[in-house]
Amino acid sequence: MMRIVFVDDDPQVLEGLRRMLFGRRDVWQMRFFTDPQAALAGLEQEAAELVISDLQMPGMDGVAFLEQVRQRSCETIRYVLTGVLDHPLLGHAMRCAHQVIAKPCRPNILCEVIERAAAIKARLSEIKKTTLFSDLNDLPVMPDTHRKVLDVLASPNASPRRLGQLVAEDMGMSARIVRLANTPWFGRSGHFHDPVQAVLFLGVKTVEAVVLTEGIFSHLSPELVQTFGIGGLQAHCLRVGLLARTICLDLEFSAEQTEASSTAGILHDAGKIVLLLKAQEMFGQAIQQSRIEGLPLYEVERQLLGISHAELVGAMLQLWAMPAEIIEATACHHRPSEAASRLGSSSSATLADIICLADVIDHCLCSSGVDGVTPAFDYQRLGQLGLDEVVAEWTRRHIDIYNKDIFHECQYA
Known part of the structure; x- marks a missing residue:
């Protein structure tokens, strides 16, 4: 049974939540507190899988309450439920909360x-059962900049121009977005200097993904960046995203x-990146073992760590409520x-097929820095999809773009 703790200093809010969720009392064990200190004492007596707190x-x-929850039980999922989305505390809450929920919140939304x-x-x-989890502790919260981007997108006045203005406030991010817009993958080169225009050209979703991955990569120390060739890994991720887009366009996938x-x-x-942050030694061992034994890195990760980097990012994105x-x-x-x-x-x-194909093509052409053995095409699956005849063409086009492209390696200050 899911154990949930609600904390709000307004008794009427808690009573409303109690009535709203009354029909779920058989599947969720819910406790309600008006005092954060009392809630912490209650959590000491009995843990909870989910804590939802007012700001x-x-x-x-x-913020102080959820930080205490994080320190005492990093496995607890932590959400903020607030009706004030422009309060200064919200920026601090983003560092210890996995999600921010706006109130008033309809019953069906809260249940979802x-x-x-x-x-x-x-x-x-499942992750907790692995040897990795003792070193992993908890998955990262969403980067601050990306939360700001989501706030902009959720605003009634949301627009690519407003997003571009937000990106322009971060010099490093601004430079990365402008460089991306100027890559030949998008059919133009050297035309953009203004980050606002670059965002208008690239589209909101592409910029959102770049902002998010930039935030994840920024957690790494300069030593890790140098040792593991992180610039090459981020460049690889950008190229895979761009090649996946090209493949989807060729296959006439929907715009969404x-x-x-x-x-x-x-x-x-x-x-x-999460493995480098939380299990660096074992992850380095997995890379070496993959190269020596000729096994795919994700298989060696599962042998040594109990989970692959792919499964791990899936869990992290699920925690962040990505689509x-x-x-x-x-x-x-x-x-x-x-x-x-x-x-x-x-x-x-499927989209997983597209990402797999783009990933293998890019790996075959160049190292990403944080690599085991180069993955191979699954020709049986490609034949089943009728794509085995066109892989060579996508590879050729990727070579042409890669030879011209500025994203050979992303630079870190």
């Missing part, structure tokens, strides 16, 4: 949020699927047949 409270505010949290806990429980493929491609190897198709595509990009089986798409390409 503005007298004495101990929601809690059910999603239950699914997340099921996946994290094409955008999702670009996002998934850019994020597909973010699990490697289901992006979670599926990243988590299954080394085993796309699993996604096809779940989706009933044995004879048609």
